[in-house]
Amino acid sequence: MRKIEFSNAVKKIRTEKGLSQEDLSGKSELSLRTIQRLENGKSEPRGDTLKRLTNALELPANYFNSILFENKSNKKSFKIPWFILGFLIIGGSAGFILSLILASTGIIPYNEFSLPFVIAITIFFTGIGVITGNIIEKKYGK
Numbered sequence: 001m002r003k004i005e006f007s008n009a010v011k012k013i014r015t016e017k018g019l020s021q022e023d024l025s026g027k028s029e030l031s032l033r034t035i036q037r038l039e040n041g042k043s044e045p046r047g048d049t050l051k052r053l054t055n056a057l058e059l060p061a062n063y064f065n066s067i068l069f070e071n072k073s074n075k076k077s078f079k080i081p082w083f084i085l086g087f088l089i090i091g092g093s094a095g096f097i098l099s100l101i102l103a104s105t106g107i108i109p110y111n112e113f114s115l116p117f118v119i120a121i122t123i124f125f126t127g128i129g130v131i132t133g134n135i136i137e138k139k140y141g142k
Helices: 003-016 021-028 032-041 047-056 064-072 083-104 114-140
Strands: none
Touching: 003 032, 021 032, 021 047, 032 047, 047 064, 083 114
16 A cells, blocks of 8 residues: 555544544554654554554454555566567577578678678577567466
8 A cells, every 4th residue: 555545544534433643542552643654654554553553443453454455466567578588688699609600611601791691690580589589478478
């Protein structure tokens, strides 16, 4: 749960129950400053604090926890595309090695076109690796 959502929830429930911050502080045995910081979004609640708040506000034991876990699961996270990176490296390496083999065996003659040809083969295999990795990532990546 984001701090703002939690703070709004605590404040809303407290006011609906007709409690002042001082009343909630007394019922929960938390300091008035802690209640103020929680309601202003300047503090993250810990386990014991949540337990005291739920008891004081006469809420189900896991009321705030269920909201906390629900919102954490909705967060988007950055995922490294391992398949794409792997196939990029494998494809590029395979292309480069193949070009060196072709050049060393004389299939690619050593002249002014050798280097551009090696680069072209490397780029071609890198592209195949990226496309293959992208397809696998879409199919198996979660």
